Amino acid sequence: MDGWFELHKKFGKLKMIDILNPAIQYAENGFPETELIAYYLKSVTYYSKKYPNVTETYTNNGTVPKKGDIFKNPYLANTYRTIAKQGRDAFYKGDIAKVISNFIKEQGGFLSYDDLSEHRSEWVEPISTNYRGYDVWELPPNGQGLAALQMLNIIEGYDFSAIDYGSAQHLHIVNEAKKIGFRRQGKILCRFQFFSHTCATTAI
Numbered sequence: 001m002d003g004w005f006e007l008h009k010k011f012g013k014l015k016m017i018d019i020l021n022p023a024i025q026y027a028e029n030g031f032p033e034t035e036l037i038a039y040y041l042k043s044v045t046y047y048s049k050k051y052p053n054v055t056e057t058y059t060n061n062g063t064v065p066k067k068g069d070i071f072k073n074p075y076l077a078n079t080y081r082t083i084a085k086q087g088r089d090a091f092y093k094g095d096i097a098k099v100i101s102n103f104i105k106e107q108g109g110f111l112s113y114d115d116l117s118e119h120r121s122e123w124v125e126p127i128s129t130n131y132r133g134y135d136v137w138e139l140p141p142n143g144q145g146l147a148a149l150q151m152l153n154i155i156e157g158y159d160f161s162a163i164d165y166g167s168a169q170h171l172h173i174v175n176e177a178k179k180i181g182f183r184r185q186g187k188i189l190c191r192f193q194f195f196s197h198t199c200a201t202t203a204i
Helices: 002-011 016-029 035-047 054-058 074-086 095-106 113-117 145-155 168-195
Strands: 127-131 134-138
Touching: 002 016, 016 074, 035 054, 074 095, 095 113, 127 145, 134 145, 145 168
Parallel strands: none
Antiparallel strands: 127 134
């Protein structure tokens, strides 16, 4: 959320209420579920049903929305509307922050009100690689951008003009590149987290 406001302060021209209004309308009035979102909602509601409000928030009267069903999230609409009117501090220092921190503590978690109120985004230098003549930019660790760049570097060595898209060979190359990229990313993040306590900052 703080990242949104940092971007808006540096590059934004529209009012935040105008930017968030489409999302507010979708959350309030609903939208037809896509196949992918319906799949994830089913998983989330199943594995998280022990937590308060999951069933109330992510189902239609107890029924998980299927592909094509209308899904509404009025709680999210209210949150976005409050943030649009009152700014980023409404999320990090207002009632929203208190609700979040109290809920997390009730569930045995460790995110506190102070964690939220002291959170600040950082402008960092991006990392990049050149893939077949295109410069591709990503965020550095502790994000996953490095893995994506490594994957591109790996698959650049293959001539895909001679490999059918979606073929077994194509999928094998891409999947193996992903495995290597994420494995290397994990090792780098482990080293990064060992030497820097800031990597443990919760992304809000």
